[in-house]
Structures are given as structure tokens and as C-alpha cells.
Amino acid sequence: MNNSHRPCAALAMARDAAKAVLGPDALAALARVCDLEPHTVLDDFSTQQARTVLRDVEVLVTGWGCPPLDAAALTAAPRLRAVVHTAGSVRGHITPECWERGIEVSSAAAANALPVAEYTVAMILLSGKRVLERARAFRTSRRRDEWLGLSEGVGNYGRTVGILSASMVGRRVIELLRPYDLNVLLHDPYVCDDEARALGVRPVGIEELFAGSDVVSVHTPLLPATRGLVGRGLIAALRHEAVLINTARGAVLDQDALTEAALAGRVRAVLDVTDPEVLPPDHPLWECDHVTITPHLAGSQGNEWGRLADLAVAELARWAAGDGFAHAVRRERLAYLA
Known part of the structure; x- marks a missing residue:
């Protein structure tokens, strides 16, 4: 199935995480498959700026430091349908309210x-x-x-x-x-x-x-x-x-x-x-x-962050084309996942 459209998307993570993982090439690749909110990284969903951005967002591209997508954040994001995570575990920001709302979730855990x-x-x-x-x-x-x-x-x-x-x-x-x-x-x-x-x-x-x-x-x-x-x-x-x-x-x-x-x-x-x-x-x-x-260095660092960004771009492209996520996170598997 291919019902490709350009979803409205925004970044939600710590600003230093966005800078490290999503360099110019990655941002350009994201912009080719979605309408990315320019010059905005959401690290606090309670601000007026965040509420303005969330109002129209269909997809959040998340990363380390993303605030919890709790009931208040979801109320501010009535059109949100999917989360593409550029890191591994989604436990820190995907809440039960996300699953209840039917939001689709992807993770870059395989790349990490x-x-x-x-x-x-x-x-x-x-x-x-x-x-x-x-x-x-x-x-x-x-x-x-x-x-x-x-x-x-x-x-x-x-x-x-x-x-x-x-x-x-x-x-x-x-x-x-x-x-x-x-x-x-x-x-x-x-x-x-x-x-x-x-x-x-x-x-x-x-x-x-x-x-x-x-x-x-x-x-x-x-x-x-x-x-x-x-x-x-x-x-x-x-x-x-x-x-x-x-x-x-x-x-x-x-x-x-x-x-x-x-x-x-x-x-x-x-x-x-x-x-x-x-x-x-x-x-x-x-x-x-x-x-x-060693100082918790085994996971992605340096140029390896590019692998996380590439996977996230590919996942968003699949989802926008109507093909679903290749690396979907399932609620029923959370009991066994990091």
C-alpha cells in the first residue's frame, strides 16, 4: 500500500541530543519526507511555543531527553498519530495514554x-x-x-x-x-x-x-x-x-x-x-x-549517531507512504524490553 503524504512533524528531545544525532544531512533527509517544524526542538511540552507547535503535529521525532507524552501533552497534540524515536528505549516518554490513544511508535533500538x-x-x-x-x-x-x-x-x-x-x-x-x-x-x-x-x-x-x-x-x-x-x-x-x-x-x-x-x-x-x-x-x-x-560508551556515539538518524528517516518515510513501521514498538512487548 502506498498512500504517501507529507505529515507535519516536529522534534522533541533535549537540544544537545538534537544537535548530536540530527545533523544538517539528517534534517535535510527528514524534510524530504515530512513538513518539519523549522528551528524548533521541543524539550518542554508545557510552554506556549510547544502548545502552538503540537496543535498541528502528526508525528514527533523524539530522542534522549524527550519529556513524557502525558495526558496534558496529548491534549495539546490532537492530531498526533505517530512517534519516531531516534534512540533505544521509549520508556521515558511513551506513557499509557499514548497506547490508549492508538499512537504508533517506532524505535531505533535495532540501530543502537x-x-x-x-x-x-x-x-x-x-x-x-x-x-x-x-x-x-x-x-x-x-x-x-x-x-x-x-x-x-x-x-x-x-x-x-x-x-x-x-x-x-x-x-x-x-x-x-x-x-x-x-x-x-x-x-x-x-x-x-x-x-x-x-x-x-x-x-x-x-x-x-x-x-x-x-x-x-x-x-x-x-x-x-x-x-x-x-x-x-x-x-x-x-x-x-x-x-x-x-x-x-x-x-x-x-x-x-x-x-x-x-x-x-x-x-x-x-x-x-x-x-x-x-x-x-x-x-x-x-x-x-x-x-x-568504561564510561557507558558501548552504545551509539560520534559518527554512529548517523545510523540512528538514518533509521528514523527510513521509518518516517515508510509511515508516510502508508507502509507502517519496520521497527514498531508493541505495547505487549514492553514487559520484556529495556
């Missing part, structure tokens, strides 16, 4: 998943060769290590990688790991055994995932049911010097239990997220040789 998956695969491979630790030691010693005397625990041949949750990111990690000589396990209570095998992984229980993996990579969204999911028992079950990678949310892990295990030298960790972000300056993980902490 790729750099997170790339980061994860890089860290899996680097941790296998103990690159980060050995680089730190090399900087101090200025001497080559005894590489012929390294244990069989160093390297990536035949290592077992456990994926906790076949989320959008988790699935991309599985896909990107296929060329490597690795054994991949998966725990996800919402994925049946046949689906797991179709992904090319072996489905296991969560205890077996932790006990049987050299690396466990966490891709579980932070929901009430997953807060503290990776607790003391699972961390204790990890193999000696196994690696725990977290690019999901810090609160999915029991950080105190992880800290104890890492300080004791039992486990290693790569953390792109912590609880809180940022850790206090005197937190022991900062000085722990077995832990690498």
Missing part, C-alpha cells in the same frame, strides 16, 4: 544495538587474550611477558561464552560471534529450545550458564524482575578467573558481590555500566586490576 554488540564481541576477544591486563603490566615492566609459558586459560580457541538474554543486543552478539571458534550458551526464559538452536546456541539454565562459561555477557533489560538477577550465588558459580561483561544496566548485578569476587581475584569483569553511574571516587573497583570500567 549494533555498536553495543560490537563492543561486547571486542571485549570477549580481548579478555580471552587478557589484552587489557597484560597491556597494563607491560606499561609498568617495559618487558615482554613469558608468552611461551602462558597457561591454556589464555586465548580464544574453544572458549565458552554465555549470553544472558537474547535481547536485541544479545542476538546481535550471537550473530557476530559465529565466525569464531567459540562455544556459545544462552539463557533466556522467553526463548524456547528450538529457537535457541536456530540461533546456533545451546540453551541452558541460568546456573549452568554461569558455572559452564569462561565469559558471561549480560544483556538483560533492567525490569523489576531482573534487578539484582546476577546475585551472589551466580557470581560464586563462575569459573575461577571467568569474565563477567555487563553492557546492560548496572543494577542487574549485585555489585557488592562482584566487588568481593573481583578483589579476591576469583573473577574478572568488564563493566560499561555500574550502579550508580558514576561509581564514587573511592569505590574499590576503580583500583581493581581484574576489572575494566
Whole structure:
């Protein structure tokens, strides 16, 4: 079906997010498929300017820092029919009133998943060769290590990688790991055994995932049911010097239990997220040789924002043509999404 028209659209997000994600080329591409409200970024729906813009808007192109689309905002936007989000999670601004009104929602979560998956695969491979630790030691010693005397625990041949949750990111990690000589396990209570095998992984229980993996990579969204999911028992079950990678949310892990295990030298960790972000300056993980902490950089940054913008433009073009969203967010799936 193709009933293409040019919907009236406006940007709704923090101004610095708009500047970062939607450069001149992206704005020009948006303007080719919609009548974009010029020189306006809505970061507060309660102002007179916002109410004037919202009066005629059919589509909101949202991003980080978008205010909640609550009942008052929706009342000011009687023609609003769709939201195209240029980032991942829509939890911060899509309210129950949006679903009740029948507003269609699209997200760029699929585009944002790729750099997170790339980061994860890089860290899996680097941790296998103990690159980060050995680089730190090399900087101090200025001497080559005894590489012929390294244990069989160093390297990536035949290592077992456990994926906790076949989320959008988790699935991309599985896909990107296929060329490597690795054994991949998966725990996800919402994925049946046949689906797991179709992904090319072996489905296991969560205890077996932790006990049987050299690396466990966490891709579980932070929901009430997953807060503290990776607790003391699972961390204790990890193999000696196994690696725990977290690019999901810090609160999915029991950080105190992880800290104890890492300080004791039992486990290693790569953390792109912590609880809180940022850790206090005197937190022991900062000085722990077995832990690498990065500043929540796995998701889209720099030129990768262009991928988010491209997806948003494509989604708006599909919707304007009457073809619907390729990356629609469904209300019934929200219980399982970040």
C-alpha cells in the first residue's frame, strides 16, 4: 500500500541530543519526507511555543531527553498519530495514554544495538587474550611477558561464552560471534529450545550458564524482575578467573558481590555500566586490576549517531507512504524490553 503524504512533524528531545544525532544531512533527509517544524526542538511540552507547535503535529521525532507524552501533552497534540524515536528505549516518554490513544511508535533500538554488540564481541576477544591486563603490566615492566609459558586459560580457541538474554543486543552478539571458534550458551526464559538452536546456541539454565562459561555477557533489560538477577550465588558459580561483561544496566548485578569476587581475584569483569553511574571516587573497583570500567560508551556515539538518524528517516518515510513501521514498538512487548 502506498498512500504517501507529507505529515507535519516536529522534534522533541533535549537540544544537545538534537544537535548530536540530527545533523544538517539528517534534517535535510527528514524534510524530504515530512513538513518539519523549522528551528524548533521541543524539550518542554508545557510552554506556549510547544502548545502552538503540537496543535498541528502528526508525528514527533523524539530522542534522549524527550519529556513524557502525558495526558496534558496529548491534549495539546490532537492530531498526533505517530512517534519516531531516534534512540533505544521509549520508556521515558511513551506513557499509557499514548497506547490508549492508538499512537504508533517506532524505535531505533535495532540501530543502537549494533555498536553495543560490537563492543561486547571486542571485549570477549580481548579478555580471552587478557589484552587489557597484560597491556597494563607491560606499561609498568617495559618487558615482554613469558608468552611461551602462558597457561591454556589464555586465548580464544574453544572458549565458552554465555549470553544472558537474547535481547536485541544479545542476538546481535550471537550473530557476530559465529565466525569464531567459540562455544556459545544462552539463557533466556522467553526463548524456547528450538529457537535457541536456530540461533546456533545451546540453551541452558541460568546456573549452568554461569558455572559452564569462561565469559558471561549480560544483556538483560533492567525490569523489576531482573534487578539484582546476577546475585551472589551466580557470581560464586563462575569459573575461577571467568569474565563477567555487563553492557546492560548496572543494577542487574549485585555489585557488592562482584566487588568481593573481583578483589579476591576469583573473577574478572568488564563493566560499561555500574550502579550508580558514576561509581564514587573511592569505590574499590576503580583500583581493581581484574576489572575494566568504561564510561557507558558501548552504545551509539560520534559518527554512529548517523545510523540512528538514518533509521528514523527510513521509518518516517515508510509511515508516510502508508507502509507502517519496520521497527514498531508493541505495547505487549514492553514487559520484556529495556
